[in-house]
Amino acid sequence: MDGESAWSEASGQAKISPLLSFYRLLLDVMLCALRSSLDLCLVLLRHQHERRKRSREWIASYRKVLRSKGRRRPRYAARFPRKRLVRPHWYALAEVGNPRRWWVYPCRKHWWEKFVAEVWDADRWIENFRMSRGTLFSIVEVLRPRIERQRTVMRAPIATEKRVAITVWWLANKECYRIVGQQFGVARSTVAEIVLEVCFAIDVDLLRKTVCLGEVDKIMDGFGHLGFPHCIGALGETLIPIRAPLRQAEEYRKQLCSVLLQGITDHTGRFIDVEVGWSSLNHDAHIFRNSSVCAAMDAGAFVPGNPTIAIGGVQVPPLIVTRGCYPMRRWLMKPYRDPDDSRRSLFDDRLGKAHSVVECAFRRLRARWRCMTVLPVTEENATAVVMACVILHNICEERGHVVQGDLCETQAVLSPADEGTYQCSDDDCCSAAGNSVRDAISTFMQTPQTGP
Known part of the structure; x- marks a missing residue:
């Protein structure tokens, strides 16, 4: 009987231990949710406080302007104009930042497409790119199968000719990514990515054809x-x-x-x-x-x-x-x-x-x-x-x-x-x-x- 009782107690503890771990996990989830709720409440209170503070400052400044001009404040001027905007705390709840103002920042465009590729003569090309227009475009045709990007319903990709031109310009001129990006109308991080990508493509596709006996x-x-x-x-x-x-x-x-x-x-x-x-x-x-x-x-x-x-x-x-x-x-x-x-x-x-x-x-x-x-x-x-x-x-x-x-x-x-x-x-x-x-x-x- 003692053996049977001991075995029954052990089996009972084995059944209870999964329940304890489950309740413990449930308690941790509830504590995490409660902590997140408290943080969100603090964000909402802080946002409401800042909004009321800005409202009071705006009303005070508006009254001051009216007094300085000797005018009587209209009846509707005491009300702060409310705009129906998406509140920032909803973005905090979704764990994302504030919405972007620009998906693609406005920058210089058509310098390469309209001016360099069509207006510059051979001397200007060799002076700035160290090679002629025909030489650069012949390199483009060799590298096109490897570095060309697919055109989708989203934004148009950067053309292969422009990718190679960005790389050759960066190699030929002692300029940082930021200056080259401003020159060609692309972001600094995009220039860094394009330069390394094109350099690796040149190494793979043109090494055996050019560096030989x-x-x-x-x-x-x-x-x-x-x-x-x-x-x-x-x-x-x-x-x-x-x-x-x-x-x-x-x-x-x-x-x-x-x-x-x-x-x-x-x-x-x-x-x-x-x-x-x-x-x-x-x-x-x-x-x-x-x-x-x-x-x-x-x-x-x-x-x-x-x-x-x-x-x-x-x-x-x-x-x-x-x-x-x-x-x-x-x-x-x-x-x-x-x-x-x-x-x-x-x-x-x-x-x-x-x-x-x-x-x-x-x-x-x-x-x-x-x-x-x-x-x-x-x-x-x-x-x-x-x-x-x-x-x-x-x-x-x-x-x-x-x-x-x-x-x-x-x-x-x-x-x-x-x-x-x-x-x-x-x-x-x-x-x-x-x-x-x-x-x-x-x-x-x-x-x-x-x-x-």
Whole structure:
């Protein structure tokens, strides 16, 4: 019997406990509703008090005006005119704010549609957009399937041409989102959204079409005219200041918060490979060793066919010239540390002349896209914006859009400090092969060449 009674008591408690939890939940709901009701009553009382106060002030001021004019107050003037408006406390009850005065704030319209797109000539387009009208609209047609918005019964979407124009204007002119929004008649938040969206679309749709090797024979002939044989590119880098991360602002207070743009250009200054996204705290050689172009050149897969020539009994692959902080490779040429004879001095002079191509390309890149002075985006969005600038730079270079001289004079290339060669475990064997190729080329340069 004792066991049965204990079991019955336990089952009774098990049945009572759900009821207790239900009543407790019901009590909490009632307390919450009561608290909300009390808060609403306080809001209503406060609103009624303010309304009566404004009514008394209005009647007093009206009587004062009548006394000052010596007139008798009409019988109906004591009544405060009541307007049938939706009271603010109903919006408080619905937990929404006061109704908007504007769904779309009135702003400048038709500047882009009527004036820029139809009136500006080619010079004004290149001056402000860094490209002609035809170039911009050709980019629009490529990006249209990705960034075009569907037209619905609601407000009309921003046209694709205007989206691309807003982005190119922001990249080309050192202006904030607010100024660009006032220029094109859109909100500041809309400009920020459009800029990132179009930059990501440019990176996805145009990267492989524009940042590529091109015709190898023409590139080698171009560097050959500059005095360096069998060369396909010049390697360089520049620092791009960006906005410091919010959670790491203290760490970047006394040093530059920037990303490093490492690129290879052909003889015309068009980028054929770009590596971006690394922090400037990393060494240039470390970034280059971990890049895709380094692995491709080591495997002989970057240049189609990997053509080699024999110079002084040494097989020379397609070469890339760079400055002294990078490690030696069989295909990567850098100047001598201490040129003690005329042969080495001649090699350094011609290598410097060939390497100046990439320095001028970086100068034109920063002059063409003024946003790169200090990039006002976060670290996770900096890569897409910089890649968009590089892609548009190549398009402008191919179309022959020249950068104005005054822009080039005000833009300086920010290069990282030369901290010496970054040593790695596999540098010894690569340096030996690279030195043999460099000695063969320097001897070839000093030898008088006979030709037609």
